[in-house]
Amino acid sequence: MTAVTVRVPAKVNLQLAVGPARPDGYHEIVTVFHAVSLYDEVTVSHSDRGRVTVTGEGADSVPDGDGNLAMQAASALARAAGLPPRRIPRVASDAAADGAGAVAAGVAIEIRKRIPVAAGLAGGSADAAAALVACNELWRAGLSHAELAEVAAGIGSDVAFALVGGTSVGQGRGERLTPALVAGQYHWVLAFASGGLSTPEVYKACDRIRAARGFTVSPPRPSAGLMAALRSGDPAEVGPLLGNELQPAAISLRPELRRTLAVGREYGALGAVVSGSGPTCAFLVTDAKRAVDLIVALTGAGVCRSAVRVVGPAQGAVVVSPSEISG
Numbered sequence: 001m002t003a004v005t006v007r008v009p010a011k012v013n014l015q016l017a018v019g020p021a022r023p024d025g026y027h028e029i030v031t032v033f034h035a036v037s038l039y040d041e042v043t044v045s046h047s048d049r050g051r052v053t054v055t056g057e058g059a060d061s062v063p064d065g066d067g068n069l070a071m072q073a074a075s076a077l078a079r080a081a082g083l084p085p086r087r088i089p090r091v092a093s094d095a096a097a098d099g100a101g102a103v104a105a106g107v108a109i110e111i112r113k114r115i116p117v118a119a120g121l122a123g124g125s126a127d128a129a130a131a132l133v134a135c136n137e138l139w140r141a142g143l144s145h146a147e148l149a150e151v152a153a154g155i156g157s158d159v160a161f162a163l164v165g166g167t168s169v170g171q172g173r174g175e176r177l178t179p180a181l182v183a184g185q186y187h188w189v190l191a192f193a194s195g196g197l198s199t200p201e202v203y204k205a206c207d208r209i210r211a212a213r214g215f216t217v218s219p220p221r222p223s224a225g226l227m228a229a230l231r232s233g234d235p236a237e238v239g240p241l242l243g244n245e246l247q248p249a250a251i252s253l254r255p256e257l258r259r260t261l262a263v264g265r266e267y268g269a270l271g272a273v274v275s276g277s278g279p280t281c282a283f284l285v286t287d288a289k290r291a292v293d294l295i296v297a298l299t300g301a302g303v304c305r306s307a308v309r310v311v312g313p314a315q316g317a318v319v320v321s322p323s324e325i326s327g
């Protein structure tokens, strides 16, 4: 095998409850992750030295060296699998910088992006998850799903979810997953903003706003109402129960999002929410036709850079055959 391509979905958060900051700097959260049909594709192949190339949506702002999450994932997988440096050559800069035996992957990684960068859609985490699955295959490393999930959790809070996709409740910092019972398929419009938001900045803004309001932060809890609505499969029940406690923080940093959400609601969305740390807004609609109408309304009102129609829940990271690979 000389190359493996994996397709991996974006996520939206149907609920995001934010608890107190932990000593490690992360916040304790409860979130309902929902994978949607907006995909990146990651191809890995053997190479003498580590190399990342990124094309597509937002490619210019994705690091193409060791700072790339997909490259970090490949390195972490090589370490976890105990692959000898001889078989997985080191990235030149790593070999010079660390004598500690960290194995960096000698692998070429090509990322074809459709998921916007720093958009609250976990695009970087998705690419890392795809790299884990692809390298596991390329190197015949033989890690189980559970072992891959453990490696994933060490790379970022959303990486483990991108492996499994579907709809799951995430706890801890988001990496501890429990599948949710969900009926039916949901139609969404994602409204992309110009530029991104930094996740740490949004969490910091959330802490600031809460402190200024004298808000007592209690442990985050799953929404029983939302879970029941998801089991019913009725988007009209789910829509009003979408919620994101990072939304006020995202809006404080990007006030124009308030209007984006308002236009979506005005033009028939059953629910409207900032996804994760934003700035992407997710709108739940009844069906594909309503989704198209809403895209026209949002773009016509000039409240987003662009908008796309997706469905969820979508499958997690999956190896695709060469015939399915798009250019």
Ligand code: C5P
Pocket (backbone or CB within 6 Å): 025, 026, 027, 028, 029, 155, 156, 157, 158, 172, 173, 174, 199, 200, 203
């Ligand atoms: O884990 P990930 O790399 O996605 O997180 C990026 C940053 O977002 C963290 O360094 C932290 O500042 C913030 N974060 C947080 N609480 C979480 C997840 C992320 O504070 N549960």
